[in-house]
Amino acid sequence: MEQHRQLLETARNIVHLLEEISTHTATLAESAPAAYTAAEPEKLMDMQEVMDYLGIARSTYFRMVKSGELTPRRKGRRHYFYRRDLRAALAESVRRGRV
Numbered sequence: 001m002e003q004h005r006q007l008l009e010t011a012r013n014i015v016h017l018l019e020e021i022s023t024h025t026a027t028l029a030e031s032a033p034a035a036y037t038a039a040e041p042e043k044l045m046d047m048q049e050v051m052d053y054l055g056i057a058r059s060t061y062f063r064m065v066k067s068g069e070l071t072p073r074r075k076g077r078r079h080y081f082y083r084r085d086l087r088a089a090l091a092e093s094v095r096r097g098r099v
Helices: 002-031 047-054 058-067 083-095
Strands: 073-075 078-081
Touching: 047 058, 047 078, 047 083, 078 083
Parallel strands: none
Antiparallel strands: 073 078
C-alpha cells in the first residue's frame, strides 16, 4: 500500500512539473516569437540604397569602391551589398561627422 502512495505522489509531482514547463514555454513563446520562426534572408541593397544608407554622393561611392573602403558583390556590372557589409563604412562616416 505504501508503494502505491509513493507512486501516486510521484505521478502528481511529474504532472505538476509538466504543467510548470508548459506555462514557462508559453511565456517564452509570447515574449520572443522571433526565436521560434525561421530568419528571413537579408535583402541585397543596390547602389542607390547604399548611397542613401551611408549618406554619401555618387562620386564618394565610386571613390570608396576604388579605394577598397567598400567592396561590392557584383552581378554583371551592377553593385550590391548586404547591410552587414556596410557597418564598417557607416561607422567611419559617423566618425568623420558625415552622418
